[in-house]
Amino acid sequence: MNEIVGDPDGVGKRFAVVVSRFNELVTKELLAGARQCLLAHRVEDSAIDVYWVPGAFELPAALARVAALKRHDGIVALGCVIRGATPHFEYVAGAATQGIADIARTAAMPVTFGLLTTDTLEQALERAGAKAAGNKGWDAARCALEMCGLLRQIE
Numbered sequence: 297m298n299e300i301v302g303d304p305d306g307v308g309k310r311f312a313v314v315v316s317r318f319n320e321l322v323t324k325e326l327l328a329g330a331r332q333c334l335l336a337h338r339v340e341d342s343a344i345d346v347y348w349v350p351g352a353f354e355l356p357a358a359l360a361r362v363a364a365l366k367r368h369d370g371i372v373a374l375g376c377v378i379r380g381a382t383p384h385f386e387y388v389a390g391a392a393t394q395g396i397a398d399i400a401r402t403a404a405m406p407v408t409f410g411l412l413t414t415d416t417l418e419q420a421l422e423r424a425g426a427k428a429a430g431n432k433g434w435d436a437a438r439c440a441l442e443m444c445g446l447l448r449q450i451e
Contacts, residue, residue, distance in 0.1 A: 302446030306339035309369040309444060311437070312362045313344065316375035318351035322417070325424035326374040326410055329431030337441050352377050352411060353388050356395025363403040370440035371403070374410040374433055376420050389413045406443035410436030 311334055315327050327346065334344055345368070349358045352375035362371055373396050379385040392411055400407040410433050414420040425431035 300446065300449050302442035302444065302449065304337050304438060304441035304445060306334055306337040306441055309339055309441075310343040310367065311339060311345070311440060312347060312368045312371045313437075314347045314349060314355055314358045314362060314371060314373050316350070316352045316355060317348050319376035319378060319417075319420065322376040322412065322420045322424045323374055325421070325426075326376070326412070326431065326433030326436075329425055329433030329435075330372050330374060330410065330437035332431075333434040333437035334441070337438070339441075351375070351388070352392040355392050355411070356399055359396065359399040359403075359407055363399060363405065363407065366404060368405060370406040370408070370444050372408050372410055372433075372436045372440050374436065376412040376414070376424075378417055378420055379413075379415045385413075406440050406447060408436045408439040408443065 313330050315323050347358055349355055355373050355375055359373055377389045396409055412420050412423050423432045
């Protein structure tokens with residue numbers, strides 16, 4: 297049996313992080329986690345480009361444009377949608393999730409999913425590093441690093 301696993305080494309790699317401003321209390325922590333992960337895996341700070349979009353719904357459009365630049369080895373999508381009293385949550389979360397998935401399937405580089413969809417602000421903050429749940433921004437960046445290594449081996 298042959299097992300192929302992506303090496304998460306970031307030396308010489310360039311990453312984009314596309315992050316939603318909506319729920320910025322949470323998304324700035326996701327961004328901090330993603331940046332810390334990339335730096336910990338030896339990506340140069342100058343090789344990390346951050347693109348801010350207004351909300352989660354706008355993530356897919358920006359991801360598509362950034363992917364078309366072919367300037368990056370991987371892209372990390374970060375956002376946060378918190379359930380409210382209206383069906384708005386389902387529409388935004390569903391559209392953003394589907395859009396990110398569509399870009400991830402067609403982009404020439406890894407596009408990873410760091411979109412939180414939670415019931416409460418407390419749950420979102422927990423997933424952004426406030427508690428033992430860890431930081432999902434870190435996790436999405438680590439996934440992008442590993443996928444870069446894996447896709448290079450597949451090619």
